[in-house]
Amino acid sequence: MTLPGVATGRPRAGYDVVVVGAGVQGLATAYELARSGVTNVAVLDRSWPGGGASGRNGEMIRSAFSSREWAQLFDLSLRRFSELSAELDFNILFSPSGYLVLSTTDEELRRQDLVAAKQAEYGVQSEVLDAAEVRRLVPHANPELARGGIFQRRAGFAHHDAVVWGYLRAAARAGVSVFSGVDVHAVLTSGGRVTGVRTDGGDIAADVVVNAAGAYSDDLNLTADVHLPLVKARLEMIVTEPVKPFLRCAVATPHLLGYCHQTARGEFVGGTELPGHDETDSLNTTYHMLRDMATKWVRLFPDLGGVRILRNWAGTVSQAPDLAPVLGEAPGVSGYHLSIAWVYGFMGAPAAGRLLAESITTGRVPDVMAPFDARRLIEGRSIAESTLVVTTDGRS
Amino acid sequence: MAFTFEGRTLSARPGQSIASAILQSGTPVLTRSFKYRRPRGYTCGYDICGNCPVTVDGLPGVTSCTTPVRGGEVVRRERGWPSADRDLLRATDLMARFVPAGFQFRLFRSRPRLAHLAEKVMGRVAGAGRFPTPQAARAVRTRTEVDVADVLVAGGGVSGCAAALGAAGSGASVTLVHPGRLGGRGSARDSIVTYGRETAPAAEVAGRLASAVLAHDGIRVVDGFVMSYFETGVIPVVADGLVLECRPKHLVVATGSYDVPGLFPGNDKPGVVLADGVGKLLRVDRVVPWRRAVVMTDGDRGRALADQLEQAGVEVVAIVVQQGAGASPEPGAGPADRQLDDERVLLGTVRAARGARVLRAVDVEVDGRVRTIRADLLCVALAPRPANDLALQRQYVAAGTTQAVGGGWAGADLSSSTPGLSVVGSAAGWTSDDPDRAHAVGAAAGSAQEK
CATH class of the missing domain: 3.50.50.60 (FAD/NAD(P)-binding domain)
Structure with missing residues (x-):
């Protein structure tokens, strides 16, 4: 089967850059490399483009985080999202409908002023809402759970497949070769330098290799003797049958460990999590999570009672103890660059692609990217971000 | 029996489907397609095609071809403005050339404000989606129960009933799940079928098998459908007011076949x-x-x-x-x-x-x-095409990934290589009813569960 934007035939024996993984990270990086003049690039994926977590996430986008590092990285991404449709010549259905992080507990209500003040300090504009304002914004939400919130007006969501297709098409047009069905078994190194990759179809030489292999990025790292404390985790979501528009903005609820939005077509899309993480690379959905999601979303939006679930899915990630991504050159292997450990990867890809491409082409690490260097994990430093809708399991 | 359809009173015999009663009253259009608003009518008869959803007593999306008339319910069609019969938004279809599949990815890509406006308009115009009324939502609430049967048979057509009788006959406890009346597609077939020493039309054999299943103490019959096969082996069954969590030692897939549509312009027209x-x-x-x-x-x-x-x-x-x-x-x-x-x-x-x-x-x-x-x-x-989705799903779950799945499974004998799984009847690609063979498969599954 041929896919638009995917190269036919086999990869050549060598490229300037080989990117492992044709998800949104790999494709964004390849596109940005081509845009800055590096076009002898191959993107290799064992499956189809966007087949992993890039097509299995919640599609939501914000930059209103509580830490400077996250706020600055994701604010760049948010700005990129708003210009991507025009730049890629493909409407990625970016919807700046706003992003609301609900406050439910007294503790969350107490903290929201503080968090918004920090965001203002980082240059990210957000609004603190009381119960009445939240009610106006999401009238269908259960008032017992929607007692307040922080609202970022220019944030929202985009169509995750469209973002993958847009990057894929634009990268291919710029000269990047994207290969589907090529399994990368190992990163090849020699004397502390990357020399290429070993695939099921033979070795491919490259002076620069980018690891954007999503859930499998740690497996790849081990072949290059790069050891980072990453674990695999499975996340699940549901989609309901279409209902008339009732939810304009994207909503995250730390109390329920959930995040959701409604698509232009009317489907309600939501994911939840349970404390701890589900350490597997299986793409199966589970019955207990299906029940958890159905129960929690009807609690938050009682009108969803009786609405049918159309489908559900699972996606896998590889995550760091602080849940922040790892961006930049791998410690000890020059030419081997990482865009891994993404838990908010769809959201961060437009920024990460640009920053990583810049660091590869110029050899200088941009300031926004620097805190996400892999050495923080080896040295035991973590980035403290308090507004994530995922749980740490205390192992960090 | 009588029910109300958009202000009119329609009558129906007991057991007759809502769709058939509406058709009988001279109304061929049951709904409109989601985007192009093309008229849609009764098509498959077995809750497969999605062309017949109606709202019943405030619950949207009820499949009218398989839902029997209860008497006294209020039924209305869902899409179309001002009505499903005459839908002004049909204009979308007449302009289909300008709004081809995927047009939204080309639309206003350099005009973010217009793109955002278009998104809001499309959400309003799209042809589906009322919330159930609070009463309707309450009516579909379910309680959960654990089912402890050894053998779960999915599908109560000729093959499913025969397999259930085979399994129960060898001493296993059996739960058989089937939406609506037992008998399946066999109930409407004329072909001659042999079962035991008897030879009779399929419809007759289906009736006899159904009676035997209902009379059997070792078989629990559930009017519902199998939701899915999940890892850890749990198979939820959705019935009226009830979700049964089944963890059978053996699953018999007897889910029959799908009719396939013909490929020609207008193949979705009512009629x-x-x-x-x-x-x-x-x-x-x-x-x-x-x-x-x-x-x-x-x-x-x-x-x-x-x-x-x-x-x-x-x-x-x-x-x-x-x-x-x-x-x-x-x-x-x-x-x-x-x-x-x-x-x-x-x-x-x-x-x-x-x-x-x-x-x-x-x-x-x-x-x-x-x-x-x-x-x-x-x-x-x-x-027809085998309805072997549940058996395929079991294989996918065992693999845990979409990577492992090549093209090989669609036509393969799914049961021969998988412990705890059998597929019988047209779901297994059998080209004619063979209740004796299904009975034998059921008996083998049942006797394997003896302690």
Whole structure:
């Protein structure tokens, strides 16, 4: 089967850059490399483009985080999202409908002023809402759970497949070769330098290799003797049958460990999590999570009672103890660059692609990217971000 | 029994489906398609095609072809403005050239404000989506119960019933899940079936098997459907007011087959009906809403359906035996439909279904010439496809990834290699009913569970 934007035939024996993984990270990086003049690039994926977590996430986008590092990285991404449709010549259905992080507990209500003040300090504009304002914004939400919130007006969501297709098409047009069905078994190194990759179809030489292999990025790292404390985790979501528009903005609820939005077509899309993480690379959905999601979303939006679930899915990630991504050159292997450990990867890809491409082409690490260097994990430093809708399991 | 349909009172016999009663009243359009607002009507008869959702007592999306009339309910159609019969938004379809599939990814890509506005408009205009009323939502609330049966049989047609009897006969506890009345598609078939020492029409055998299942102490019959197969082996079954969490030691998949649609322009028009849907309307619902029929077949099922239709008083003006890909070219040899002594038989190809709102005529190409045949029914009787989704899903779950799945499973014998799984009947690709064989498979599954 041929896919638009995917190269036919086999990869050549060598490229300037080989990117492992044709998800949104790999494709964004390849596109940005081509845009800055590096076009002898191959993107290799064992499956189809966007087949992993890039097509299995919640599609939501914000930059209103509580830490400077996250706020600055994701604010760049948010700005990129708003210009991507025009730049890629493909409407990625970016919807700046706003992003609301609900406050439910007294503790969350107490903290929201503080968090918004920090965001203002980082240059990210957000609004603190009381119960009445939240009610106006999401009238269908259960008032017992929607007692307040922080609202970022220019944030929202985009169509995750469209973002993958847009990057894929634009990268291919710029000269990047994207290969589907090529399994990368190992990163090849020699004397502390990357020399290429070993695939099921033979070795491919490259002076620069980018690891954007999503859930499998740690497996790849081990072949290059790069050891980072990453674990695999499975996340699940549901989609309901279409209902008339009732939810304009994207909503995250730390109390329920959930995040959701409604698509232009009317489907309600939501994911939840349970404390701890589900350490597997299986793409199966589970019955207990299906029940958890159905129960929690009807609690938050009682009108969803009786609405049918159309489908559900699972996606896998590889995550760091602080849940922040790892961006930049791998410690000890020059030419081997990482865009891994993404838990908010769809959201961060437009920024990460640009920053990583810049660091590869110029050899200088941009300031926004620097805190996400892999050495923080080896040295035991973590980035403290308090507004994530995922749980740490205390192992960090 | 009577119910209210958009202000009118319609009557129905006990057991008759809501869709058949609406059709009987002279209303062929049951809904509109989501985007292009094309009229849609009764098509498959078995809750597969999605062309017949209606709102019943405030609950949207009720499949009207499989939901029996209870009496006293209030039924209305869901899409179309001002009504499903005359939908002004049909204009979308007439401008389909300008809004092809995926048009939204090209639209306003350099005009973010317009793109955002377009998104809001599309959400309003899209043809679906009312919330259930609070009462309706309460009515579909479920409690959860754990089912401890050794063997779960999914599907209560001829093969499923026979397999359940086989398993129960060997001492296993059995739960059989089937939506609606037992018997399945066999209930509407004329073909001759052998079961034990008896030989009888499928419909009769189906009835006898159903009675035996209902009378058996070792078989729990649940009116519902299997939701899915999940890892850790849990199989939730959704029934009225109840979710049964089954963890059987053995799963028998007897989910039958799907009728496949014909590929021609207008194949979604009300009046284009799949073969089993025609049979069910005639035999089970006992409604004949047509006068003149064209039957489209690829070889095996056309003549039998034509005979059923004529017995019901429908004039069959042509049996089109599809020529070209997949069809045998030699007339007079092989399957019954190709016998040229039947003057209704045309060796040709259906090119289009015509009619502004519902089917009025069928374009058939014979020897390079297209002729238009007036008809209000085009019965599509093509070779069915096994409904082996549940068995396939079990394989996917075992693999845990989409990577491992090649093209090999679709036609493979899914049960031979998987412990704890059997597939019987047309779900396994059997081309005719074989209850003896299904019974033996069930017996083997059941005796394997003996402690």
